[in-house]
Amino acid sequence: MTQGGQSKIVHPAPGLHGHLQQPPGDKSISHRVAMLAALAAGESVIHNFLPAEDCMNTLRAMEALGARSFFSEDGALHIHGTSGQVLEPAGPLDLGNSGTSIRLLAGLLAGYPITLEMTGDESLRSRPMSRIKVPLEEMGATVDLLGPDQGVPVRIKGGHLHGITYALPMASAQVKSCVLLAALNAPGTTVVIEPRPTRDHTERLLQTLDLPLTVDGLRITLHGPEAKAAPLPARVWTIPGDFSSAAYWLVAAAARPGAGVIIDRVGLNPRRTALLDVLQRMGAKVAITPQSEAGAEPVGTIAMQGGRLRATTVGGDEIPCLIDELPLVAVAGALAEGDTIIRDAAELRVKETDRIVTMIANLRQLGVAADEREDGMVIHGPARLKVAGSVRSYGDHRVAMAMAVLALFAPEPVCINNVSCVDTSYPGFWNDLKTLGGHAE
Ligand code: S3P
Numbered sequence: 001m002t003q004g005g006q007s008k009i010v011h012p013a014p015g016l017h018g019h020l021q022q023p024p025g026d027k028s029i030s031h032r033v034a035m036l037a038a039l040a041a042g043e044s045v046i047h048n049f050l051p052a053e054d055c056m057n058t059l060r061a062m063e064a065l066g067a068r069s070f071f072s073e074d075g076a077l078h079i080h081g082t083s084g085q086v087l088e089p090a091g092p093l094d095l096g097n098s099g100t101s102i103r104l105l106a107g108l109l110a111g112y113p114i115t116l117e118m119t120g121d122e123s124l125r126s127r128p129m130s131r132i133k134v135p136l137e138e139m140g141a142t143v144d145l146l147g148p149d150q151g152v153p154v155r156i157k158g159g160h161l162h163g164i165t166y167a168l169p170m171a172s173a174q175v176k177s178c179v180l181l182a183a184l185n186a187p188g189t190t191v192v193i194e195p196r197p198t199r200d201h202t203e204r205l206l207q208t209l210d211l212p213l214t215v216d217g218l219r220i221t222l223h224g225p226e227a228k229a230a231p232l233p234a235r236v237w238t239i240p241g242d243f244s245s246a247a248y249w250l251v252a253a254a255a256r257p258g259a260g261v262i263i264d265r266v267g268l269n270p271r272r273t274a275l276l277d278v279l280q281r282m283g284a285k286v287a288i289t290p291q292s293e294a295g296a297e298p299v300g301t302i303a304m305q306g307g308r309l310r311a312t313t314v315g316g317d318e319i320p321c322l323i324d325e326l327p328l329v330a331v332a333g334a335l336a337e338g339d340t341i342i343r344d345a346a347e348l349r350v351k352e353t354d355r356i357v358t359m360i361a362n363l364r365q366l367g368v369a370a371d372e373r374e375d376g377m378v379i380h381g382p383a384r385l386k387v388a389g390s391v392r393s394y395g396d397h398r399v400a401m402a403m404a405v406l407a408l409f410a411p412e413p414v415c416i417n418n419v420s421c422v423d424t425s426y427p428g429f430w431n432d433l434k435t436l437g438g439h440a441e
Helices: 027-039 053-064 099-109 130-139 173-183 201-208 243-254 274-282 316-335 346-350 355-365 397-407 420-424 429-435
Strands: 007-010 017-020 043-047 068-071 077-080 115-119 142-147 151-157 165-167 189-193 213-216 219-223 236-238 260-267 285-294 297-305 338-342 369-373 376-381 390-392 414-417
Touching (some): 027 053, 130 142, 130 151, 130 173, 173 201, 173 219, 201 213, 243 260, 274 316, 316 338, 316 346, 316 355, 316 376, 346 355, 355 376, 355 390, 355 397
Parallel strands (some): 017 260, 043 236
Antiparallel strands (some): 007 414, 068 077
């Protein structure tokens, strides 16, 4: 590691090989389980919780609201819940880089008689928050967006909520979850209608807790409590491996004939795994062995065998089911024969960075021809990657890791600047790279 942990030199790898037996816990599910356990009555035990910065920010926020937690020697997280008695935090909750924390907590807390302020880092302060203000105010809360351009800090004055019917203006699991979590404390019926299917972890978890939630296509209905909500039950949870973290190795293997990786105990929720369809279309070979369900989620083993990739088009309903993998689709496109087109993906512009801009800048930096589109990009492959390239993460964990994957295919080592952001979602990334035969220093 160089420059005080801020940069990594990634060496070319002839092809990744190997077996990851326990990928890190799913980030989206870890956030949600920590929130629900922190409201429950009694102690919940959570296996394979992701102790990355984003989820630790959620956990710290839940402690500020009155929950208590510790990690036992076997690595399990124990959360002693508040029984629904949420304390008003003494000061602003700092959610760092985590959009999931701030948007879901806004909903979760909007039904409590407290006022709280939530803030975050520079990236979080630039992200749109009116998407949660609109439905939460319709439900009866007061949501003030104190930052410039209607952004973070967010101040919530919890109120007496009531159920609403809300048609989401954008495909966003975070906004959907925000409304559903608010509905836990909203007498009446809340209906959320999605424009396209997005990840459904919140729905699955609430159903696991026997809450009255039903799903009918794109319409989700939750019946709120008559008066005060009963406390949620405490329980044991097992978080599946994070498909979005496994995805780095899946693409690294997919794009090289002869390479192959096997990843066990990974989440196979179909609202998360559209990347597998894309890689298969591009010419990689995928074998899936389903295992038992971990809680409410399908889990299994993925074996990926590399091939000579050809370009594809990704758009429509596929987009929300691989939204966090789109930087990797761009990387696969750079290594594939032909023009890979990503469309209907304007949401990329409001992630931790504008990932259309930051990925194109980085791809070009390594000699890949790529064009920006309003709602995506076109990548002209296969690229002849430049010698002595250097790229930047722009502080975006998924950009840093996607570029590390592309660097494995470069003719010479590539320097990736500012990689500490990787800890946001995948603190073990560099170790797992080593386990699979890669090398970074
Ligand atoms: C997430 C949903 C997605 C995703 C994010 C995590 C979640 O965001 O990009 O990394 O946990 O619900 P949007 O719902 O805003 O698209």
